[in-house]
Amino acid sequence: MSVATPGEWQREVVRASDLRLLVPALVGWALLASTLTRPPTWRWAVCMLLAVGVGAGVATAVVRRAWWRGSWGRGVLLVVGVTLLLQVAGAGQHALRATGDLDTLTAARAVVVMEATVTSDPFTPAPRAGREPVVMLRASAHEVTGRGRTTAAHAPVAVHGSEALLAVRWHDRVRLRGRLGPAQPGASEVAVLRVSRVTVVDPAGRVAQVAEHLRAGLRRAVDPTPTDARGLLPGLVIGDTSRTPPDLTAAMQATGMTHLTAVSGSNIAVVGGMVLALCVLGGVRRRWRPVVVAVTIVGFVVLARPEPSVVRAAAMGLIGLLGVSRSRRRAGIPVLAGAIVVVLVVDPWMARSFGFALSALATLGLLLFTRPWGDAIATRLPPRLSLLGPAIAIPVAAQAMCAPLVVLLQGSVSIVGVLANLVAAPLVAPATIAGVSAAAVSVVADRPAELVAWLGALPTLGIARTARVMAEVPGGTMPWPDGARGALLLAGVTVLAVLSGRWLARVTLLRPLLALTVVALTVAVTMPTRIVTWPADGWRIVFCDVGQGDAAVIRTGPGRALVVDTGPDPPLVDGCLADLDVEVVDAVVLTHFHADHVEGLPGVLDDRTVGQVLSSPVADPAHQVGEVTDWTRARGIPLSALAAGDRLTFGDVTAEVWAPVRRIAAGSVPNNASVVLAVHLGAVDALLLGDVEREAAHDLLLRLRRDPVMAAVAQDLDVVKTPHHGSANLDAGLMAAVRAPVAVVSVGEGNDYGHPTAAHLTMMQRNGYAVHRTDQRGHIALVERDGRIEVVTER
Numbered sequence: 001m002s003v004a005t006p007g008e009w010q011r012e013v014v015r016a017s018d019l020r021l022l023v024p025a026l027v028g029w030a031l032l033a034s035t036l037t038r039p040p041t042w043r044w045a046v047c048m049l050l051a052v053g054v055g056a057g058v059a060t061a062v063v064r065r066a067w068w069r070g071s072w073g074r075g076v077l078l079v080v081g082v083t084l085l086l087q088v089a090g091a092g093q094h095a096l097r098a099t100g101d102l103d104t105l106t107a108a109r110a111v112v113v114m115e116a117t118v119t120s121d122p123f124t125p126a127p128r129a130g131r132e133p134v135v136m137l138r139a140s141a142h143e144v145t146g147r148g149r150t151t152a153a154h155a156p157v158a159v160h161g162s163e164a165l166l167a168v169r170w171h172d173r174v175r176l177r178g179r180l181g182p183a184q185p186g187a188s189e190v191a192v193l194r195v196s197r198v199t200v201v202d203p204a205g206r207v208a209q210v211a212e213h214l215r216a217g218l219r220r221a222v223d224p225t226p227t228d229a230r231g232l233l234p235g236l237v238i239g240d241t242s243r244t245p246p247d248l249t250a251a252m253q254a255t256g257m258t259h260l261t262a263v264s265g266s267n268i269a270v271v272g273g274m275v276l277a278l279c280v281l282g283g284v285r286r287r288w289r290p291v292v293v294a295v296t297i298v299g300f301v302v303l304a305r306p307e308p309s310v311v312r313a314a315a316m317g318l319i320g321l322l323g324v325s326r327s328r329r330r331a332g333i334p335v336l337a338g339a340i341v342v343v344l345v346v347d348p349w350m351a352r353s354f355g356f357a358l359s360a361l362a363t364l365g366l367l368l369f370t371r372p373w374g375d376a377i378a379t380r381l382p383p384r385l386s387l388l389g390p391a392i393a394i395p396v397a398a399q400a401m402c403a404p405l406v407v408l409l410q411g412s413v414s415i416v417g418v419l420a421n422l423v424a425a426p427l428v429a430p431a432t433i434a435g436v437s438a439a440a441v442s443v444v445a446d447r448p449a450e451l452v453a454w455l456g457a458l459p460t461l462g463i464a465r466t467a468r469v470m471a472e473v474p475g476g477t478m479p480w481p482d483g484a485r486g487a488l489l490l491a492g493v494t495v496l497a498v499l500s501g502r503w504l505a506r507v508t509l510l511r512p513l514l515a516l517t518v519v520a521l522t523v524a525v526t527m528p529t530r531i532v533t534w535p536a537d538g539w540r541i542v543f544c545d546v547g548q549g550d551a552a553v554i555r556t557g558p559g560r561a562l563v564v565d566t567g568p569d570p571p572l573v574d575g576c577l578a579d580l581d582v583e584v585v586d587a588v589v590l591t592h593f594h595a596d597h598v599e600g601l602p603g604v605l606d607d608r609t610v611g612q613v614l615s616s617p618v619a620d621p622a623h624q625v626g627e628v629t630d631w632t633r634a635r636g637i638p639l640s641a642l643a644a645g646d647r648l649t650f651g652d653v654t655a656e657v658w659a660p661v662r663r664i665a666a667g668s669v670p671n672n673a674s675v676v677l678a679v680h681l682g683a684v685d686a687l688l689l690g691d692v693e694r695e696a697a698h699d700l701l702l703r704l705r706r707d708p709v710m711a712a713v714a715q716d717l718d719v720v721k722t723p724h725h726g727s728a729n730l731d732a733g734l735m736a737a738v739r740a741p742v743a744v745v746s747v748g749e750g751n752d753y754g755h756p757t758a759a760h761l762t763m764m765q766r767n768g769y770a771v772h773r774t775d776q777r778g779h780i781a782l783v784e785r786d787g788r789i790e791v792v793t794e795r
Contacts, residue, residue, distance in 0.1 A: 020075065021337035022364075024082035032086045032344060033351040040098075043091045050084035057081075082341060090348040097190050100151035102144050106180045106191040112146035114176045114193060115201065116157065121305075122165045123242070135165040138189065139174070146180075156188060161195035169212060170305055173202035188349040207302060214303045215240065217442025218435060221453035228464035229457035235261030236428065236460065237435035238304045247571060248464055250547070251471035253750065256399065256406065256417030260428060260463065268314050270432045271300050303439055332367040336360070358402050365401030370394055395421035400498065404491040413480045413490065420470040427459035427466075434459075535580050536792040539781040540684045543721065544576035545774040545794065548748030548755070549596035552688060552721065553580055554681055556651040560584045563604055564677060564688055568596045570603030576779060583608060586650040589642070590615040591675040591690035593624040596725075601631055610637050614648075617641040618663055618673035642675050653681045658710065661703070664695050671724065672696035678713050683784050685716055687738055689723040697723065697731035704737055714738045718789055719782055721746065722764065726756020726773075736767050742791055743769035744780055751775075 035043050057077040097103075105112055116139035124135050141153035159165065159176065168174060178195035204212075215238055222230045231244035241249070241261050252258050275296040279289045301314050340360055343350055350356040370393045378389030399418045407413065414420075434456025442449035480486050497504075507514070535542070544551040546567025553576065554562040561582045567573045577585075585608055590598050593616065604610065613632050619625045632639040646657040659676035663669065674690025692700065704711050717740035723730055725747040743764045745756045756773065764771045770791075772780050778794030 019333065020078065021082075021334050021341075023075070024079040025337040025340045027079050028083040028086040029340060029344060029351055031083055032090050032348060035087065036090055036348060036352060040091070040094060043087065043094065047084065047087045047091055050080055050087060053080045054084055086341070086344050086348065086351075089345045090351075093348045097155040100144060100153045101146065101149055102141060102151075102153045102155055102180075102190060105144060105146045106182055108147075109179060109181055110146045111179050112144050112177070112193075114141050114145070114153070114157070114178075115143040116141045116159075116174060116176060118168055118170055118172045118174060118204075119156070121170055122168055124166075134160050135163055136160050137165060137168065139176075139193075142173075155190040158183060158187070158189040158192045159195055160192060161198065164198055165195065168198060168200065169204050169208065171204035171208040172200050175199045175201050188352070211302050211305055214439045214443070215305075217446070217449060218439040218453075220446055221438040221442050221449035222435075222457065224450055225453060225457040226461060229460045232261065232464055233431060233435050233453065233456050233460045236431050236463075237439065246569065248467060251467040254414065254471040255420040255467050256414040257420055257424060257463070257467050260424065268297055268300065270429045271436060272297055274429075274433050300436065303436070333364075336363055336367060354405065354408075357405055361401040361405060362398045365397035366394065369397035369400070373397060391425060392422060395425055400494050403494060404487040407480055407486045407490050408484075416470045416473050420466055423466045423470075424463045427462045431456045431459040431463065534779070534792075534794050536781050536783045538783045538785050539580070539792070540681050540784050540789075541679070541686055541719070541782045542576070542580060543744045543746055543774060543780045544573060545778045545780075546572040546576065546600060546746075547596075548725065548751045548753070549600070550591070550690070550721070550725075550746045551576065551600065552746075553577060553582060554653055554655075554679060554686075555580075556586050556653045556681075560586060560651065562586050562589070562648070562650050562653060562655070564589045565591055565597040565690075566600035566604050568599045570600045570606075572603070573600040574603035574606065577604065577608070579779070585610045587611050587648065588613045589648075589655075589675060589677065590628065591677075591688070592616045592670045592673055593619065593621060593628065594670055594691065595624055597691070598624050598628055601628060605631060605635055605637065610635070613637055613639045614642050614675075615639065616670070616673045616675050617643055617660065618670060620670045620673070653679065655679045656713075658703070659692065659696060659700055661699070664699065666695045667693040667729070674723075676700060678710075683787060684718050684782050684789055685713070686719045686721070686782070687714070687717050687740070688721040691724040691727075693724065693727070693729045694731050697734040701731060701734040701737055704734075711737075718742060719744060720769070722756075722760065724755075725751075725753070726760040727753075728757040728759040730760065730763070732763055735763055739767045739769065741768075741770060742782070743771045745771060745773045745775075747773055747775045749775035 031046075035046055054077070057080060118137055118139050120138040122135050122137045137159050139157055139159050141155050141157050144151060144153045159178075161178070175198070176193055176195050177197040178193045181192045181194065183189045183192050215234075218234055218237060219240075222233050225233070227245055228248055231241070231248065234240040234242075235244055239261065244261065249258075252261070272293045275293050276289060279292055284292060297314055343356070370390060373396065374390035374393035376389070377392050378386040381388060396418055399421065403413065403417075434452055438449045438453040438456060441452050480490065540555055542553045544553060544567065547569055549567035549569075550565040551567040551573045552564040554564065556562050559581055561577070561580070561584075563573075563577070563582075563585050566588065585604060588601065588604055588610060590601070590613065601613075613628070615628065629639060642657050644657055644659055644661040648655040648657075656678045657675060658678055660673045664672040666672070668691075671691040671693050672695050674692045674696065676690055676692060677688045679686045679688065689697075704714055714737055717738055719742040720735075720738055720740045721744050722735075726745045745760075747755045761771060772791060772793065774780060780794075781792045783790045783792050
């Protein structure tokens with residue numbers, strides 16, 4: 001396994017025998033993930049084919065023993081056998097879920113009474129604009145009554161309802177009354193139950209009560225700490241991110257640090273390693289140390305809730321500790337493969353879980369690369385710093401293994417991710433240890449627990465600061481093709497880098513000038529100069545990247561602008577205006593009163609001179625209307641409504657209001673009351689469509705057909721801000737009538753609405769638009785240079 005030569009670092013070789021079970025596990029996993037959503041007949045046909053393959057392999061082994069004695073023959077049979085096992089588990093899971101009338105009642109969208117066990121904490125996702133917040137949880141159905149029949153059920157369901165669901169606790173047995181509906185395609189749940197009444201039949205048992213008591217104690221302990229620590233420390237310890245500030249969450253996503261706030265194998269490894277070190281220091285006998293560590297990990301699982309993802313993390317963490325152990329690291333890969341198979345047999349739907357995939361891949365990277373890369377780095381460091389070798393290798397190995405999968409989630413590659421995780425890595429262990437200790441101490445008294453929590457708050461604030469600083473590094477995130485194509489491309493680049501890494505290092509040492517030249521050329525080609533020179537000279541209109549919302553800045557003069565919408569987050573729109581050196585805002589136009597268009601208004605009003613605020617004539621929803629009224633009144637800024645036919649003039653900018661003409665009751669009333677602006681500024685003509693939906697868009701199309709002046713403007717547009725962040729609820733006729741060379745989709749990265757939709761993008765491309773998205777390109781500017789119009793993006 002290991003060969004040591006004088007003057008060289010100990011090189012670890014992974015033999016084919018170590019991968020004997022890993023290859024079948026990965027093949028079986030991939031096939032299971034692809035067949036889980038197939039029709040039952042298709043799945044059973046695959047099982048039959050695999051069973052025939054196993055039978056043929058066994059028969060061949062009996063007849064041709066030489067074939068069986070060879071490692072190739074046994075390897076093939078093992079692949080087919082493990083794949084068959086996982087397929088049978090998946091088919092059996094589907095068969096179990098199909099028992100009873102749940103499927104039939106779901107298809108009929110029937111009103112039912114269901115008894116179920118709650119399998120997750122209630123949570124409230126960010127509400128859609130103009131809609132009441134919905135509380136969600138997951139549950140495992142046991143019995144369902146509907147259409148005069150009561151039948152057994154064995155299936156997970158998603159439960160949606162009012163705030164009454166917040167009183168439900170994990171592992172309560174509840175009786176739910178509501179209407180069934182189909183789940184999202186590919187979801188692990190078989191149905192969605194929209195609840196009208198909930199009753200707790202049997203409260204959770206002692207284990208769940210202990211877990212809730214410890215979790216509540218941790219939350220109380222961190223309450224006196226600063227905001228970032230109060231939100232992030234529970235995330236590091238128990239995966240509770242409910243109080244993490246949104247801007248910190250965005251920064252951690254941009255820097256590839258979100259894995260820190262998910263209960264993963266690293267959390268388990270930290271806790272287990274701490275206890276193991278204490279055992280050594282305390283003189284605990286060697287044979288008792290595994291028992292003590294195992295008991296501690298079981299306790300941690302209770303603290304973080306023994307859901308499937310946490311149990312999986314515990315298994316992966318134990319394997320990780322095994323892998324970094326010098327005495328038994330060879331067992332790590334076979335045990336990892338076995339754990340993958342066992343988890344997928346118990347819960348086949350884990351095959352389609354990104355969390356499971358990231359955890360398994362990170363653990364595999366730890367086993368394959370941490371020791372050899374750590375030793376290689378250590379030999380090139382001064383002796384006093386040699387311990388930094390493994391510390392550097394761990395985040396690099398995790399990033400290399402997980403990066404192709406992360407591309408599927410965010411469509412970009414974090415350039416600073418390795419550095420950010422490297423800086424944060426030494427802070428994770430003390431924060432986690434202090435958080436666990438604070439939860440344990442809270443059982444005795446809150447005041448000592450608060451003192452312990454402060455010890456964890458200090459490294460936690462360092463992690464938060466690292467995320468925020470790294471997120472602001474120019475060019476820190478590189479756009480990358482999303483989907484399977486982007487993942488495969490990045491995987492290929494990663495494999496090439498791993499295989500050629502030693503050769504590249506040798507060339508760099510022997511010819512540093514050549515290496516520096518290649519790096520400089522690569523940076524010049526791959527990193528656009530706009531990253532350094534933003535904002536672009538000669539900008540006329542900028543569509544700000546404000547997340548899931550709209551904000552457009554139209555230049556009316558030096559240091560002056562007309563702002564159309566403000567997005568959902570004051571710091572984001574404030575930062576965009578600051579980058580553009582806008583000190584005076586002639587007017588703010590709020591196309592409608594949804595939060596993703598008006599909540600950022602304080603970021604525009606603060607520390608700037610604002611002439612007036614203009615809005616949609618439809619004052620709905622009332623809550624946001626009240627907020628806007630209060631903000632403008634407090635600063636003495638006039639607020640008035642716009643209507644179709646109004647004309648705005650500021651400097652050389654003119655803007656005509658095309659809509660709304662009337663209140664449209666169909667669809668979303670506020671969306672269909674969006675102010676639509678046709679803007680002319682220098683050589684640039686733009687159409688800003690707000691969030692108009694199909695009804696208002698079609699009304700606008702009919703007016704275009706009747707009004708030759710509007711039709712003439714529509715034929716000469718340079719850019720269209722597409723409606724509603726790329727929603728599929730749009731009018732094809734209008735988008736064809738106002739087609740322009742450029743379409744801008746103002747949309748938030750990783751939003752849970754599915755924006756922009758494939759239908760929206762397809763329609764834009766079919767009509768000849770070149771589509772630019774703020775979630776991929778950041779701020780998007782239209783620049784006028786020598787009478788030509790160019791599109792310049794922040795990244």
